[in-house]
Amino acid sequence: MPDKTAPDAARRSQRSRQAICEAALSLVGETGYDKLTIEGIAARAGVGKQTIYRWWPSKGAVLLDAFTETMEAGEGTLPDTGDLATDLKAVLRATVDEFNDPAFQAPYRALYVAMVNDSEVSAGFTSKVMEPGTQAYVDRIRAAQDAGEVSEDIDPRLAAELILGPFAQRWLLRSQPLTHEFADSLVDMALTGLRPRNPRA
Amino acid sequence: MPDKTAPDAARRSQRSRQAICEAALSLVGETGYDKLTIEGIAARAGVGKQTIYRWWPSKGAVLLDAFTETMEAGEGTLPDTGDLATDLKAVLRATVDEFNDPAFQAPYRALYVAMVNDSEVSAGFTSKVMEPGTQAYVDRIRAAQDAGEVSEDIDPRLAAELILGPFAQRWLLRSQPLTHEFADSLVDMALTGLRPRNPRA
Known part of the structure; x- marks a missing residue:
């Protein structure tokens, strides 16, 4: 029988990461950078502080990942009409x-x-x-x-x-x-x- | 007899402001902006926290004044050699x-x-x-x-x-x-x- 726990754990991790990134983006819009804290992000995302520290060293690092995940693929080229x-x-x-x-x-x-x-x-x-x-x-x-x-x-x-x-x-x-x-x-x-x-x- | 306390108080204020500005500049060079605190500036300057809050609303405001006081007068013109x-x-x-x-x-x-x-x-x-x-x-x-x-x-x-x-x-x-x-x-x-x-x- 195949092991079903590993994919489930990966899915849970993915959901937590997603929730943390969304919490960081929405919270920083409300409070500004100075007042943004890892505790605040954790509370908004419904995860423990340690879950965040397992993946990111600082609030700046969370913001960076959160922001890059919202960037759309294919932003990498400019139009070329010849002018x-x-x-x-x-x-x-x-x-x-x-x-x-x-x-x-x-x-x-x-x-x-x-x-x-x-x-x-x-x-x-x-x-x-x-x-x-x-x-x-x-x-x-x-x-x-x-x-x-x-x-x-x-x-x-x-x-x-x-x-x-x-x-x-x-x-x-x-x-x-x-x-x-x-x-x-x-x-x-x-x-x-x-x-x-x-x-x- | 002229009142001697007012000029003394003004001199003391001026000295405190100067000490606070110098403390803010040296401290931010050591700790970076995130870890800079009003408490830390006060301790370094040898004044009470309330002395700082009497003049400035935030650490950013202290830094701004500290920095502008170091700017030299006469930076306002560029040379004109004709080229x-x-x-x-x-x-x-x-x-x-x-x-x-x-x-x-x-x-x-x-x-x-x-x-x-x-x-x-x-x-x-x-x-x-x-x-x-x-x-x-x-x-x-x-x-x-x-x-x-x-x-x-x-x-x-x-x-x-x-x-x-x-x-x-x-x-x-x-x-x-x-x-x-x-x-x-x-x-x-x-x-x-x-x-x-x-x-x-």
Whole structure:
């Protein structure tokens, strides 16, 4: 007779992990990062504190896994219509909408806190969240380079940072509103550069 | 006879504030933001917890004041040699050195955490730290615009963000090293833009 306990245990573990991740995301949206505790997550998820510590070393680590599990597969590529400006603006406008959504913003902001604060969470955040997102821009910019839309001597990685950096900073600092107009202007400025294109025209 | 107690009290207050700010900066460098507490700052500064709460609502607020008091007056302008690329690179290289210095990095990183986490600290951080720094770039870029070095239709504020955003993000994410070469490449790319300058040359 086959052993039925092992799959059951695995299913129970999977359910507990899922409950813990959902509890962490909903709770951080209510309390903010500072007041988020492992105890609070455990209580909300209906598990013991030790269950959480068995899988994660810190609240930041829980948040990171919780957040990456909500990320959709297939976010790894940008559209390619043959016009780089159009494609970058479309993706960046969608990202504006996402970052202005409180349900997304609260846990992502908390994750940023955890990441800035903790170099281990930072490494996971960079490799699981930021790098795949950045790489999608790098790939699209490289394709534009092959098509002659982008200068040959441009480093696609730095070019991706030129667009993503100002976006992330404006969101983080809450200094100015994050709008579609901002997304469009940022893309145009990065593509065109500050120097006059036709100084003698 | 003039009242001598008031100036003495003011001096004592000033000394306590100073001790609290120094304690907060040194302590956060040792413990990180998560483990920083008002109790710990009070113990290090040799004052009572209530003395701190009389002046500041949170550890983030203490850090913000402590940090802004260390900022030097006159950081508000960029050099103007008549060549924008040279000036931006000089300032950005100096900023690279500053951000790679652990004595600066630890409290500044903690302040970033406090800021992302807390919208009140965020407002103070933006107005006291980020805006003056950004404004110096805006002013220098506007001067370059007047000199014909920068296109007339460029928004100097967005142009400043185009340079400062990728810099801040690379530092925050620890994804890639913060070097003089990065500073130079960032300035060149922002000035030139991604699109080929002479597509038919």
